[in-house]
Amino acid sequence: MNGAHALLATMRANGVTTVFANPGTSEMHFVAALDDVTDVRAVLCLFEGVATGAADGYARVTGRAAATLLHLGPGLANGWANLHNARRARVPLLNVIGDHATYHARYDAPLQSDIAAVAGALEGSVHNPRRPDDVAGDTARAIGDAYGPPGRVATLILPADVSWGELATPPTSWPVAATPDATEINEELLDLAAARLRTTRSAIFLGGAATTAELLGLAERVGAASGANVMVETFPTAMDRGAGVFQPERLIYLSEFAAAQLAELETLVLIGADEPVGFFAYPDVASRLVAKDCEVLALAPPGSDAGAALAALVDLLDAPRVAVAKGRAPEAPSGALNAQSLAAAIAATLPEGAIISDESNTSGIHLYGATTYAAPHRLLTLTGGAIGFGLPVAVGAAVGSGARVIALESDGSMMYTIQALWTMAREGLDVTVVALSNHRYAILDFERQRVGVTAVGTASERLFALDQPTIDLCSVARGLGVPATLVTSADELVDALRRSYATPGPSFIEVPLASAF
């Protein structure tokens, strides 16, 4: 019984049975340990950012932690951006990083680096067992940390000699992490919130764990009974949507518009979310989005029991059941491809129970509205702003759910973690990648104006345009093993989507779109 076996056994005892891996020499004993069990699924990723994003996606759709397996400091760094997104999504994640043997560190070998410092910047927790006998306990503590609540990235740094070393005293059973309950809701704050919702210009602001169909339904009742608006954060971790699911007003990404949405409020009641702030700062635009005199009540901060808060508000307000608003999904579109027909095509064809991983950015501007009455589905968004999340999260969501996943991707964003396509092919994942190609970092056209840059010269134009050459995305996708189609009309897109949903395994649909700006 070595440290690697102790890690694996403790993971299994805690239900962590999926590993998204990009291993190297330091991880060989853990890899070997995988051969001894049949109930752990190891998924190979060609780049660490795919592994970490997949673990995020897996947690978003299952509520459970997956593990990563990364190789020393550079492996962690390669996976860091999507760990940052997972951190902001507040999902549980066990981040396993192999390290040099404990006695080798002081020789400053080429791959030596301060792994704990880089992992520490994820603001979860970092565990570093120094003896094989410490591995099980540290692993259980890390898993406990990962589950929070709220969920976080818990890192386990496993030195090679701790991995290959034998335990002096193998335990008779493996430690199971404590699962603390969500923090209870403050009763006084609850009464205050109920009163304010009734008597002031107010809104409930939902996020995090409060975006399931059930909790959205409770929020709707609270809103209807109190007269408060119900809103949802701009980038929810995993939000139920579609016909039959209450759809709150989504906070707009652009600070100026978001501030206008919130301008009249005297009270904002936070449930599952933090107070919204500007995604970026802009000259002469405030970072806070609510009005200066708006009272912000953090009724159910992340990690507290959002469902209990909403249920209590329903009780206090004696809020009756509400008939969910009915509407129709768009018809399947015909004719030209543009941001509208794209959105309609997705909405019209979406299979029930599908999961959307949305990194469509500027090209997807009409998607949220169009899918309001689509078949019930779940939406995963870019919680941490680190682009390159969409394809990896789709990998993990497909592994975790078995459902059809639609990855809505922009050409600029997808190139950060394009390697995810290969894992989709290899694992036969039911992912439909819809690749929106405008051959441009179109968001920057927009953002530069917002920060006050109005003229574009030759040098900056060359940093915005993804042309000369344009990328043949279908060729790249086929090279990575995913069947690919370029569509040239809305009709072709609808056909391609339907064909994809009817075909097991991944497919790739490139949708050329003019820049939305």
Add this chain to the structure above:
Amino acid sequence: MNGAHALLATMRANGVTTVFANPGTSEMHFVAALDDVTDVRAVLCLFEGVATGAADGYARVTGRAAATLLHLGPGLANGWANLHNARRARVPLLNVIGDHATYHARYDAPLQSDIAAVAGALEGSVHNPRRPDDVAGDTARAIGDAYGPPGRVATLILPADVSWGELATPPTSWPVAATPDATEINEELLDLAAARLRTTRSAIFLGGAATTAELLGLAERVGAASGANVMVETFPTAMDRGAGVFQPERLIYLSEFAAAQLAELETLVLIGADEPVGFFAYPDVASRLVAKDCEVLALAPPGSDAGAALAALVDLLDAPRVAVAKGRAPEAPSGALNAQSLAAAIAATLPEGAIISDESNTSGIHLYGATTYAAPHRLLTLTGGAIGFGLPVAVGAAVGSGARVIALESDGSMMYTIQALWTMAREGLDVTVVALSNHRYAILDFERQRVGVTAVGTASERLFALDQPTIDLCSVARGLGVPATLVTSADELVDALRRSYATPGPSFIEVPLASAF
């Protein structure tokens, strides 16, 4: 005059005129500032690891710092692995990272993170100007830090408001970084080293700045006059090689073999290099590679004047000029493709003055030997062990030198930073990518045995094999805009190489090889 202009002006005043960029919103004012000058080349990269590796490659061939331009914490993290390699290469590098506005940080917006902690783990220096008037001074200090000696990664974190804010007092001239001389060589150590080289079983161990043709030639004379062996580190930053250049014995990557190379030595004299240690630790293998009683003399540590040390040894030993050993490059091979014929094809066709970026790993095992008498060229290797360095370094080497660059890549390694191909196409860089495809992380087959894992089961085999599906590398390369050819014989490889060298711009040659192990 805003902070972005001050940064750019200070860079130009210090000769930093190439920027490898992947900008976002926080960097828009710097991008706009680029429009106002014509003497700074901004090169767009689709992924930050390409930008950082390119800055490393640029420095390796020019000796000068390039700048990166990265977007907040996730952008830094995406570029961190190749910054780690640059750190280990001890090249000068100005790492510019845009950050949120100073006043926005406390709102913990989605992209907020501890950039300084992640940058600090690179063990260079970190500068974080808080006012536009501080930018020029901090930039000059960062550039000074970058040049060392020895070279290092100096990070400048530029908050958006410091970038867009106007200087209260624009300077009349821009600060220029001091350029300290290399540390002088210790005279007593010099005398001791000369004596030991003459009287003990000894070797000179070269690395870092001591691998130019000129210094290799001095080392050869020292070796010939003293009877000492002359060796070079396993992974030199930039080593002159080929006909007419003295070729020392290269330390073997595998600790066991390296220890055998060094076993008999009573003295090891370090010039430009640190004491060699095992790349990884292995059970029951020592981390140090020299014998326990071997005296290690750090005569010219990194940052000191290696050339002066070698010249002084030549004088002390009264070492005469030596006729450089003559030999013949292999003939152009014919017949089957294998590791030998690959190496011969490269060596036989190599253009004079070419640069090799070598990430061929197991497939390239015969390359070093075969190219000993090839046309004079320069070899760049994986200094920090973070794979995915080869294509990005080739980008920077081509931008910096204008010479033909041959990127020898393994399929596993190249998939980490495959996005580099697009930048090669866009900039019309004269890079010949030789992609060795064995559809396997073959190094792991080998490493797992070395750490004591002898059996391979189903789970671990699936983590070593890059099959199901195999990657069609040529399809990926074409998609990214680089003309690609699959060769099936040594003759075809020779033809493809010669065609590539005769054709401006990049080309991609896939060479299928059976695994070397």
